[in-house]
Amino acid sequence: MDTAVNTNEMFPIEQLASWGTGGPQVACARHALDLMPEGETTRLEVSDDGLLMLGQSEDDLIVPRMVLRDIFGSRVRFSAPRVRLMYADGWRQPITGFRVEVDSRHLKHVEHGLRRRTAEIVDVEVRPGAVVIRGSAPLAGMIGYPRSLQRLADNSARVAIWLSHFAPLWPYSTETMACFAE
Numbered sequence: 001m002d003t004a005v006n007t008n009e010m011f012p013i014e015q016l017a018s019w020g021t022g023g024p025q026v027a028c029a030r031h032a033l034d035l036m037p038e039g040e041t042t043r044l045e046v047s048d049d050g051l052l053m054l055g056q057s058e059d060d061l062i063v064p065r066m067v068l069r070d071i072f073g074s075r076v077r078f079s080a081p082r083v084r085l086m087y088a089d090g091w092r093q094p095i096t097g098f099r100v101e102v103d104s105r106h107l108k109h110v111e112h113g114l115r116r117r118t119a120e121i122v123d124v125e126v127r128p129g130a131v132v133i134r135g136s137a138p139l140a141g142m143i144g145y146p147r148s149l150q151r152l153a154d155n156s157a158r159v160a161i162w163l164s165h166f167a168p169l170w171p172y173s174t175e176t177m178a179c180f181a182e
Helices: 003-010 025-035 058-075 104-116 145-152 174-180
Strands: 013-019 042-047 050-055 076-078 091-103 120-127 130-138 158-168
Touching (some): 025 042, 025 050, 025 058, 091 104, 104 120, 104 145, 145 158
Antiparallel strands (some): 013 050, 013 076, 091 130, 120 130
């Protein structure tokens, strides 16, 4: 199996750290890499554009960002997180599982917000004073969701998001794949 496919499968979200020093980004990225701890759910790679931080979820990028910010201050800049697709008999996108616990008075707003992110809600469990919502959604639609959820639920919600699987980006057919023919 191709190494790039393994990397995309293991770490489907990326964010680039770069420096406004005017100097070569590679040198800054190598220096930062030497100072950074690498976790089980993250991977760090030096690129011509800076330090590429790879993670299994958006939350996995929080600690590397904080460490870089602590070390380099305002000199470090971060791109927006991006989802990495995988190619295996067609393009596949990462799908996340999620579990949201929220006060029952926020249920309708939270459900609406999840559906706007193309989430599939598979279970809603009503508990005394709280509701637990479980489901799945494309990772691309869940970027920024924890912050959005806290705004919807007056900072009282809890959310867990994890990589579940990869699914075809679009249905496979000879017509949709014609652009990849050699």
